[in-house]
Amino acid sequence: MLNTCATRGLIKLELVRALRNRKFLFFSVLYPSIIYLIFSSSAGSAAKVDGSELTVATYLMVSMASFGALTAVLMGNSERIAKERESGWVRQLRLTPLPGRGYVLAKTASAAVVSLPAIVVVFAVAAVLKHVRLDAWQWLALTGVVWAGSLVFAALGVALGYLASGDAVRPITMIVYFGLSLLGGLWMPSTSFPQWLQDIAKWLPTHAYAALGRAIEQNQAPHAQDIAVLAVSFVLFTGGAAWLYRKDTLKA
Amino acid sequence: MTTTAVPATTAPVAGFDQVTKTYGSVRAVDGLSLRLYPGETVALLGPNGAGKSTTLDLLLGLKHADSGTVSLFGTGPREAILAGRVGAMLQSGGLMDGVTVAELVGLARALHPRPYPASEVLARAGLTPIADRKVDKLSGGQAQRVRFALATAGDSDLVVLDEPTTGMDVSARQAFWATMREQADQGRTVLFATHYLEEADAVADRVLVLHRGRLLADGTAAEIKARAGVRRITFDLAGDVDQDALRALPYVTSLDVSGRTVRLRSADADATVHALYGLGLYPRHLEVAGLGLEQAFVALTEAEEAKRPC
Numbered sequence: 001m002l003n004t005c006a007t008r009g010l011i012k013l014e015l016v017r018a019l020r021n022r023k024f025l026f027f028s029v030l031y032p033s034i035i036y037l038i039f040s041s042s043a044g045s046a047a048k049v050d051g052s053e054l055t056v057a058t059y060l061m062v063s064m065a066s067f068g069a070l071t072a073v074l075m076g077n078s079e080r081i082a083k084e085r086e087s088g089w090v091r092q093l094r095l096t097p098l099p100g101r102g103y104v105l106a107k108t109a110s111a112a113v114v115s116l117p118a119i120v121v122v123f124a125v126a127a128v129l130k131h132v133r134l135d136a137w138q139w140l141a142l143t144g145v146v147w148a149g150s151l152v153f154a155a156l157g158v159a160l161g162y163l164a165s166g167d168a169v170r171p172i173t174m175i176v177y178f179g180l181s182l183l184g185g186l187w188m189p190s191t192s193f194p195q196w197l198q199d200i201a202k203w204l205p206t207h208a209y210a211a212l213g214r215a216i217e218q219n220q221a222p223h224a225q226d227i228a229v230l231a232v233s234f235v236l237f238t239g240g241a242a243w244l245y246r247k248d249t250l251k252a
Numbered sequence: 253m254t255t256t257a258v259p260a261t262t263a264p265v266a267g268f269d270q271v272t273k274t275y276g277s278v279r280a281v282d283g284l285s286l287r288l289y290p291g292e293t294v295a296l297l298g299p300n301g302a303g304k305s306t307t308l309d310l311l312l313g314l315k316h317a318d319s320g321t322v323s324l325f326g327t328g329p330r331e332a333i334l335a336g337r338v339g340a341m342l343q344s345g346g347l348m349d350g351v352t353v354a355e356l357v358g359l360a361r362a363l364h365p366r367p368y369p370a371s372e373v374l375a376r377a378g379l380t381p382i383a384d385r386k387v388d389k390l391s392g393g394q395a396q397r398v399r400f401a402l403a404t405a406g407d408s409d410l411v412v413l414d415e416p417t418t419g420m421d422v423s424a425r426q427a428f429w430a431t432m433r434e435q436a437d438q439g440r441t442v443l444f445a446t447h448y449l450e451e452a453d454a455v456a457d458r459v460l461v462l463h464r465g466r467l468l469a470d471g472t473a474a475e476i477k478a479r480a481g482v483r484r485i486t487f488d489l490a491g492d493v494d495q496d497a498l499r500a501l502p503y504v505t506s507l508d509v510s511g512r513t514v515r516l517r518s519a520d521a522d523a524t525v526h527a528l529y530g531l532g533l534y535p536r537h538l539e540v541a542g543l544g545l546e547q548a549f550v551a552l553t554e555a556e557e558a559k560r561p562c
Contacts, residue, residue: 009362017350088346092402095312095333095340096363250316 007102010093014110018076028075029118032068033125036060039187040130050191053218057130059189061122062142062213067186068118069150070206074157074177076111081161082169085248094249104245107161108154115150119143134217141216149209152230153180155237162244180206205233262289263326265410265441266311271320273306273465280306282465283320288443290409293436295452296445298462299553304445305343307462308414311443312340325409332410336365339408341399343415349388353379356387357401364406376431377401378424392419400428404435411435413444417451429455449549463553477548483521484542487528487535488512501527 018024040057049059081104084090093103123139126132134142156176164172181187183197184206190198201207208226215222264287273281281303288294298304309315310322313329324332332338348356357374361367374380377397382390387398396419403411413432417425432455436442446452452459453473461469461476469476489512499507503520514535518524521540528535 006363009359012362013348013351013355013359016355017348020350084346084348086346087349088342088344089348090346091314091342092345092347092399094314095338095342095345096360096402097334097336097365098363099334 006096006098007105010098010102010106011109014106015113018110018114024076025114028068028072028114029121032064032071032118033121035067035187036064036122036125037129039064040126049189052189052191052214054214055132057126058132058134058217059214061126061130061132062146062217063186063189063210065119065122065142065146066149066206066210066213067181068122069115069146070153070177070181070186070209072115072118073108073111073150073154074160074173076114077107077154077157078160078164078173079169081107081158082165085162086165090248100245100249104158104241108151108158111154111157112147112150116143116147119146138216138219142213145212145216146209149212149230152205152209152234152237155234155241159237159241159244162241162248180204183207184210186210203229205230208233264288264323265290265292265325266443267321267323268307268310269321269323271310271317271322273310273315273317279465281310281317284462284465284467285320286460286467286470288410288441290441291436291439292458293432293442293456294444294458294460295456296443296460296462297449297452297549298445301464302462303465304462305414306465308340308342308412308443308445312338312342312412314342336406337409338412339403339406339410340412341396341403341414341416343418345399345402347387347395347398349386351387352384353387353390353398353401354383356398357383357405360402360405364408366407367405368407373401373405376404378427393421393424396420397424397428408440410441410443413442415445415447417446417448425451461549461552463556468552468556476552477542478519479548479552483518483540485514485516485518485521485524485528485538485540487514487538489514489533489535497531501531 040060047056048054049056052059081090090103094100120143123143160169160173160176183201184190184204185193185201186206190201190207193201202225208229211226212222212230215226266288268284268286271281271284272279284303284307296304296307306315310317311324311329313322313333322329325335325337348359354370354374357370357379361370361373371380374383377400379397379401382394387395390398396416400413400416403413417428420428429451432442432444444456457472459469459471459473459476460467469479471479493509493512493514495507495509498504498509498514498516501516502523503518504516504524505519506517508515516524525538525540
């Protein structure tokens with residue numbers, strides 16, 4: 001592509017800015033680990049989670065790593081994009097040789113760079129303070145899967161950023177974010193939900209996302225349904241983001 | 253309609269061909285056709301709502317015409333921008349926050365295929381002393397200079413500026429136009445929209461007057477003043493004033509008599525004065541003056557308004 005250099009320039013600056021923003025870093029990197037410690041301590045970390053072979057500490061580790069990655073990519077994308085559409089920065093960028101998709105790509109790439117430490121810090125806290133033990137391949141596979149899976153939600157963040165604007169974007173993002181986290185079982189095992197809620201929860205992408213990680217922890221093959229849910233969500237979110245992006249470009 | 257003395261064989265930098273853009277029932281741009289040629293400094297003048305911003309948006313590919321075609325360097329606007337041939341600043345252009353002025357200029361350089369050295373870009377926009385300041389902490393005039401730096405971070409063939417000196421004080425404005433003239437002297441084509449008519453008068457070699465989305469006049473500032481029929485002739489008469497005779501003088505467009513003082517506007521002052529003597533009158537304190545571009549502009553748009561049925 002002609003202007004990969006241009007896109008790289010924007011990614012670099014987006015990263016500098018993300019790393020400079022302490023509030024954002026705290027929420028996306030440290031906050032999941034803190035919640036992890038609180039939740040896993042209150043439950044007695046060696047106890048087994050209902051309907052699972054995993055201890056609470058191990059189970060919650062994947063939940064919170066997924067939650068951390070979700071925070072970084074969803075919050076990083078949606079509010080920023082909405083804000084920068086409104087301020088006219090997106091418009092200004094369209095007067096430069098940056099390719100149209102370069103902006104979304106740079107946003108997603110920088111969000112992904114911030115989400116990686118969020119994942120790794122949760123794993124480190126779990127291993128050191130909660131004595132979670134896994135094989136080396138499991139740690140690597142977990143990191144890779146949780147990280148790659150976060151792209152699904154990065155696309156959702158882009159879609160929300162182009163969907164809502166102004167005062168609406170924060171509440172909408174928050175509802176989606178907490179709804180997906182809570183109902184997807186990232187905060188508490190969805191096995192503790194009433195049956196009707198469990199039936200809904202298992203179709204949520206966040207549920208499938210954490211389930212992929214848990215399959216690795218349990219040394220199992222991933223469930224086809226989880227992969228299908230994530231793949232369909234990815235297609236829906238990317239398609240939605242692309243459609244909203246094009247609509248925005250035409251009216252800008 | 254007058255045109256500038258550019259050879260017709262030169263390939264235009266930009267072209268509008270019967271371009272129309274409507275918003276609901278409002279025709280923001282109405283069958284607009286024009287060409288910009290290499291090396292010209294062109295001012296786009298018009299009252300609010302004349303369609304200046306829409307014209308620039310169409311030129312830069314931010315909006316799409318309902319009908320007609322817009323071309324830049326023989327291609328579509330988007331292709332020309334991707335090739336780095338256009339540098340532009342718009343009023344509505346925002347800035348990235350949380351980064352410094354130098355970092356943002358660095359980004360603009362990374363985005364341009366033929367960037368200038370960073371120190372040069374900063375100095376040209378007068379940003380060197382505030383290079384380390386955060387973009388979100390700038391005043392309006394400073395932010396405007398950052399936008400200018402973004403538009404001139406690389407070697408572009410066309411520079412488009414929408415009301416570039418808004419928010420600048422007088423000295424900043426003068427420095428800005430000095431820089432702009434340098435850009436034009438290097439063979440660049442410069443197109444700017446402005447509210448400040450004296451800027452168009454002083455800087456542009458060609459002025460486009462836009463009114464209700466149509467091109468009302470196209471020529472040098474002097475030609476436009478002349479075209480508006482605005483030479484003012486003032487004199488005193490010793491005897492009685494025969495208003496009908498004065499109004500019947502050739503090329504007179506308006507007449508105002510107070511006591512013995514007569515004020516005429518004429519489209520051809522030479523012919524009017526000649527005929528005035530021909531009447532056997534003896535005008536005293538005769539003065540013939542050209543009006544500023546501002547009055548010419550008002551006269552032009554008023555004349556156009558008067559043609560409208562309602």
